Amino acid sequence: MRTTSLLLAASIPAALALPSFRFSADPTELAAQAFSSAQEWLGNAVQGARGEVEQYEEVMKAGVKAESVGMGGIEYLSVTHPAFPLHRLRVVEPNICDPNVKQLSGYLDISDEKHLFFWFESSRSSPKHDPLVLWLNGGPGCSSTTGLLFELGGCTIVDEGQNVTYNKDSWNSAANVLFLDQPVGVGYSYADxxxxxxxxAAAEDVYAFLILFISQFTEYAKQDFHIAGESYAGTYIPNIASVIYSNNLALQVAPTPGLPQLNFKSVMIGNGLTDPYHQFGSVPDWACEGDYAVYDPAGSECAALRGKVPRCQSLVSGCYRTKSRFACVPAALYCWSMFSELQELGLNMYDVRRKCDKSKDKDGPLCYKEMGWMETYLNKPEVKKQLGAPSDITFQSCNMQINQNFLLQGDGVHDTASLLPELVDAGLRVLIYSGEADMLVNYIGCSQVLDNLATTYSTEYATAQVKNFTTDGGDVSGWTKSAGKGAGNVAYVAFYNAGHMVPHDDPKAALTMFTRWIQNKPLA
Known part of the structure; x- marks a missing residue:
C-alpha cells in the first residue's frame, strides 16, 4: 500500500417544590413575605441541586478504586472499575504550554497487554459547564496528538520540535477536549x-476508556458529550457512536449502579472516510470539475479516472454486502489505485494548494515537516516523563504497521455510514465538514455521505437552502446546509481555504463552526 492509504431528561427534585406562604392584604407585608419565601425556595433549590450532584457522584464512584502507583519512575493515579475488570486507568497531571487549564494524561491499560495513551485539556472558558469532546485523528495509525499539537489543541509545535507555543484558536476555548491515541500501537500507545x-474492536476499547474516565473525573460526567475527528476517524467514529448508543440503551433498560451513561449529543467528522462507495466514486468529479481540479475535464486523465469508478464501486458493493475481508481487501487495493497517477503530480494530496517534496529534509513522507517536529518533541525524555509515557517508547506520528493491519482486514471499505441513521433518528446530531483543497477525502464525496443518509431528516436536508458559512468577524469562509433545529440534526460545512486538516488551515473558521455546533446555534 502506498502512502496515499493514510487518511489522515431531567426531573424537578422534591427539594425544588415551591413553598406556600400566607397572603396578606398589606402590600408591604406581602412583598416581604414573597421575598422571604423566594429566599427560602432558592436556598432549598441550591441545596437540593447540590445534594443531587453529590448523590450522583457517590453512585458514580461506587466500586471505583483509585490509588497511587509507581511505574518506571513515574507516579500515577491508578483507577479501576468493577464493570471493566480487565481495564485500568493510569493518570498524571502535566503542565505543558498552558498552565491556566487542567491537564491530564496517561494510559488505559487493557489486560496488562494493551495501553492506550490520552491527553486531556480542560476548557479555558467554563470547564464545569462546557461539554466534553473526544478528538480522534485517523490513518489508520496516526496519533491524535497531531490534532493537539498541529491543529486544534492548546499548544502548537514550533522551532523544529524544540518547543510548543500557545494556540489562541484552540477548541478548548469552548470545550473540555480529550485526545486519544487509538487503536493500540498508535503514537504513545503500545501493546505487549x-x-x-x-x-x-477498537470502538469497544474506546468505550471502556470513556467510562473509566468519567467514573473517576465525575465533574465531566453529566456534561454534554461529543466525538470529533478527521480522516479515517470517519470510519472510527460511527463504530464508537454505535457502541455508546447500544450501551446507553442497555443501561436505560437495566441501570447498573456505578456505571454511568454518556450524555451523548453529536458526532463531527472532518474530511472523513465514511461511505467509500460514494466517496471513491467522487474522485473524478473532484479531480476534473471541483473547485481545485487538477486535470482538464476533457483530457485523457479524466477519461481514465472515470473508467475506474464502475469497477471500484462494484467491488465496494461486494464488501458492503458480504463484510468479508476476501471481498473488502481487493476493493480497497483497487479503489486506492485510483490515486496512483494523482500522487505523481508533486502536490500535497492533503492540500493541493501546496507542493510536496517528500524527502526527509524537506516536507517528509506526509508532506508536513511538523509531523517530524512532533516526533522530536514527544521523544524528549522530559516530555515523556511529564506526560506519563514510558521512557522506552518511541513516539511515531503515524504507525504504518497499524495502517497495513487495518488494510489487510478491509476495514476502511465497510459502510460505516449505515451505522448512523438509527442514531440520528434517536436524536444524535451529525456534522460533516470538509476542506475543499483535500484530494484524498474530497468535499464532493463528503457531502454525498449526507445526501445518501436515509434518516427522518432526508427530505428536509435534500431541499435545504445552501447558505454562506460566515465567521463571527464577517468573513465568508465556505458554505453550509442543514436540516433540523439550531445548528441542525444533520449538517454539512465546506471550507474554501482548507484541505484535509481544516483546524490547521483555517483555525478561526473551524473554531467558529465547532463552537456553534456544540452550542447548537445556527451555523449560518
Whole structure:
C-alpha cells in the first residue's frame, strides 16, 4: 500500500417544590413575605441541586478504586472499575504550554497487554459547564496528538520540535477536549501483544476508556458529550457512536449502579472516510470539475479516472454486502489505485494548494515537516516523563504497521455510514465538514455521505437552502446546509481555504463552526 492509504431528561427534585406562604392584604407585608419565601425556595433549590450532584457522584464512584502507583519512575493515579475488570486507568497531571487549564494524561491499560495513551485539556472558558469532546485523528495509525499539537489543541509545535507555543484558536476555548491515541500501537500507545486491526474492536476499547474516565473525573460526567475527528476517524467514529448508543440503551433498560451513561449529543467528522462507495466514486468529479481540479475535464486523465469508478464501486458493493475481508481487501487495493497517477503530480494530496517534496529534509513522507517536529518533541525524555509515557517508547506520528493491519482486514471499505441513521433518528446530531483543497477525502464525496443518509431528516436536508458559512468577524469562509433545529440534526460545512486538516488551515473558521455546533446555534 502506498502512502496515499493514510487518511489522515431531567426531573424537578422534591427539594425544588415551591413553598406556600400566607397572603396578606398589606402590600408591604406581602412583598416581604414573597421575598422571604423566594429566599427560602432558592436556598432549598441550591441545596437540593447540590445534594443531587453529590448523590450522583457517590453512585458514580461506587466500586471505583483509585490509588497511587509507581511505574518506571513515574507516579500515577491508578483507577479501576468493577464493570471493566480487565481495564485500568493510569493518570498524571502535566503542565505543558498552558498552565491556566487542567491537564491530564496517561494510559488505559487493557489486560496488562494493551495501553492506550490520552491527553486531556480542560476548557479555558467554563470547564464545569462546557461539554466534553473526544478528538480522534485517523490513518489508520496516526496519533491524535497531531490534532493537539498541529491543529486544534492548546499548544502548537514550533522551532523544529524544540518547543510548543500557545494556540489562541484552540477548541478548548469552548470545550473540555480529550485526545486519544487509538487503536493500540498508535503514537504513545503500545501493546505487549494483541494489537487491534479493525474499527469495531477498537470502538469497544474506546468505550471502556470513556467510562473509566468519567467514573473517576465525575465533574465531566453529566456534561454534554461529543466525538470529533478527521480522516479515517470517519470510519472510527460511527463504530464508537454505535457502541455508546447500544450501551446507553442497555443501561436505560437495566441501570447498573456505578456505571454511568454518556450524555451523548453529536458526532463531527472532518474530511472523513465514511461511505467509500460514494466517496471513491467522487474522485473524478473532484479531480476534473471541483473547485481545485487538477486535470482538464476533457483530457485523457479524466477519461481514465472515470473508467475506474464502475469497477471500484462494484467491488465496494461486494464488501458492503458480504463484510468479508476476501471481498473488502481487493476493493480497497483497487479503489486506492485510483490515486496512483494523482500522487505523481508533486502536490500535497492533503492540500493541493501546496507542493510536496517528500524527502526527509524537506516536507517528509506526509508532506508536513511538523509531523517530524512532533516526533522530536514527544521523544524528549522530559516530555515523556511529564506526560506519563514510558521512557522506552518511541513516539511515531503515524504507525504504518497499524495502517497495513487495518488494510489487510478491509476495514476502511465497510459502510460505516449505515451505522448512523438509527442514531440520528434517536436524536444524535451529525456534522460533516470538509476542506475543499483535500484530494484524498474530497468535499464532493463528503457531502454525498449526507445526501445518501436515509434518516427522518432526508427530505428536509435534500431541499435545504445552501447558505454562506460566515465567521463571527464577517468573513465568508465556505458554505453550509442543514436540516433540523439550531445548528441542525444533520449538517454539512465546506471550507474554501482548507484541505484535509481544516483546524490547521483555517483555525478561526473551524473554531467558529465547532463552537456553534456544540452550542447548537445556527451555523449560518
Amino acid at each position: 501483544s494483541g494489537e487491534v486491526n479493525n474499527s469495531p
